Amino acid sequence: MVDQNSPVTEDELHVYVDGELPADRRQAVETWLANHPEDAARVAAWRAQTEAIRARYGAVANEPVPSRLNIVRITRSRRSWSAVAAAAVVVAFVAGGIAGWMARGASAAAPNPFELFAGEALAAHRLYIAEVRHPIEVTAAENHLVPWLSRRVGTTLRAPELPDFGLRLLGGRLLPGPNGPAALFMYEGPSGERFTLYASKLPTPQTAFRYSVTDRFAAAYWVESEIGYVLSGPPDRERIGKIAQAIYEQMEQRAPASGRTSVDQLMSRRGS
Amino acid sequence: MTFRHDIEAAIPALRRYARALTRDAETADDLVQDTLVRALRSEHLFHGGDVRSWLYTILTNLNRNRLRSLARRPTLTPIEDDDAPDAAGPEAGGRDIERALALLVDEQRAALLLVVLEGLTYREVAEVQGVPIGTVMSRLARARVQIKAYLDGGRPALRRIK
Numbered sequence: 001m002v003d004q005n006s007p008v009t010e011d012e013l014h015v016y017v018d019g020e021l022p023a024d025r026r027q028a029v030e031t032w033l034a035n036h037p038e039d040a041a042r043v044a045a046w047r048a049q050t051e052a053i054r055a056r057y058g059a060v061a062n063e064p065v066p067s068r069l070n071i072v073r074i075t076r077s078r079r080s081w082s083a084v085a086a087a088a089v090v091v092a093f094v095a096g097g098i099a100g101w102m103a104r105g106a107s108a109a110a111p112n113p114f115e116l117f118a119g120e121a122l123a124a125h126r127l128y129i130a131e132v133r134h135p136i137e138v139t140a141a142e143n144h145l146v147p148w149l150s151r152r153v154g155t156t157l158r159a160p161e162l163p164d165f166g167l168r169l170l171g172g173r174l175l176p177g178p179n180g181p182a183a184l185f186m187y188e189g190p191s192g193e194r195f196t197l198y199a200s201k202l203p204t205p206q207t208a209f210r211y212s213v214t215d216r217f218a219a220a221y222w223v224e225s226e227i228g229y230v231l232s233g234p235p236d237r238e239r240i241g242k243i244a245q246a247i248y249e250q251m252e253q254r255a256p257a258s259g260r261t262s263v264d265q266l267m268s269r270r271g272s
Numbered sequence: 273m274t275f276r277h278d279i280e281a282a283i284p285a286l287r288r289y290a291r292a293l294t295r296d297a298e299t300a301d302d303l304v305q306d307t308l309v310r311a312l313r314s315e316h317l318f319h320g321g322d323v324r325s326w327l328y329t330i331l332t333n334l335n336r337n338r339l340r341s342l343a344r345r346p347t348l349t350p351i352e353d354d355d356a357p358d359a360a361g362p363e364a365g366g367r368d369i370e371r372a373l374a375l376l377v378d379e380q381r382a383a384l385l386l387v388v389l390e391g392l393t394y395r396e397v398a399e400v401q402g403v404p405i406g407t408v409m410s411r412l413a414r415a416r417v418q419i420k421a422y423l424d425g426g427r428p429a430l431r432r433i434k
Contacts, residue, residue, distance in 0.1 A: 011409055014416070018387055020394060045420050050388040052369040057292040057389055061284040066301060069287070071280050074308050 008032040013039060017046045113204055116178045118221055121198035121230035124175055124184050129194040136186050137173035145172055149183035153200055155227055159185050160247040166190045195233035197247060202228030209244060213237055220244035278323035279311055285390060286327055292385050293335055295370050307331040329400045332382050339378050372422040376415050383411035
């Protein structure tokens with residue numbers, strides 16, 4: 001039996017908060033707390049954390065379970081294993097953005113070049129889409145826009161044509177980037193929504209598409225031939241994915257090939 | 273078919289845990305789906321015990337693998353709305369706790385959520401995480417210290433070692 005008068009340890013305070021303390025010790029802890037306001041404050045803070053976590057996530061268990069989690073359906077699916085593989089790919093793909101949140105917890109070290117690059121692109125997007133009169137430096141009507149930006153960035157750029165998405169090229173501007181000059185092309189959609197495509201040298205290996213969305217912006221990222229691209233726009237996962245795919249194909253002058261894992265396919269699979 | 277019935281009954285709680293663990297609905301359901309597929313495939317490996325704890329174990333491991341594979345890839349700066357600090361209001365509290373959880377090391381976050389959200393005992397969490405109870409308790413303690421520091425306003429000064 002525990003001595004009623006022994007000092008209360010921090011471990012015991014946790015056990016107490018989590019309701020695992022044996023009844024015969026509970027009274028001792030409560031007496032202790034009455035005489036140790038700092039400990040009482042900590043206990044109160046931990047309880048408040050528990051309440052906040054339950055308030056934030058508790059209701060998820062009451063949501064209707066989506067059909068893809070129906071176990072009869074999962075059992076029947078002969079392609080269960082490939083579905084797992086696909087899910088893993090898609091998780092990696094979509095979680096890229098989310099990984100930022102998590103990875104910051106896991107590695108508070110200096111940001112890698114890709115992070116820096118994406119950060120610059122998003123800062124430019126945020127800054128310039130809000131400009132009413134001067135969102136761009138050189139308009140699309142001026143023929144030297146693309147040659148000029150290409151020369152400064154040091155690669156042959158193309159301003160993608162995106163009428164299929166209702167997007168009109170407004171023009172572009174030159175920006176300082178983490179690895180040298182960066183080009184920013186700006187597009188405007190039918191309801192005034194703006195997209196930017198940021199392109200600059202990024203000497204890292206080619207990457208798959210990555211995707212990130214918040215309540216204000218969505219962005220797709222990729223690296224091809226040591227040029228990094230960041231497409232940013234309104235928070236619409238499907239739309240940004242389709243536009244990114246179209247840009248990728250135009251940049252690479254490729255026709256959409258069947259049998260290749262495209263952003264579209266990844267995204268439509270997610271939705272199923 | 274009690275095994276399948278038990279699995280099915282655990283799905284809402286698994287979704288809740290996964291949502292808090294990943295803080296993203298799609299990713300969370302991907303994890304749950306992956307967990308269910310594995311559990312159903314591994315029925316023959318299940319030798320009694322608590323199905324729910326076993327499912328938590330699978331999901332926790334899958335999430336750890338996921339984070340590890342993400343860590344090997346370039347990570348992105350999240351597109352944060354950093355224009356305005358959180359305003360007061362009911363939404364702000366939810367976002368604060370969400371951000372505080374995001375800053376925790378994965379093992380600490382999992383331990384805390386299993387205890388406070390899923391109601392597992394320390395012993396059950398120790399089994400899920402495959403560590404001694406003392407380790408669970410220190411994870412819990414560190415998680416709480418960090419969340420408190422974040423919510424008290426010491427936002428940048430996380431990852432401090434006691």
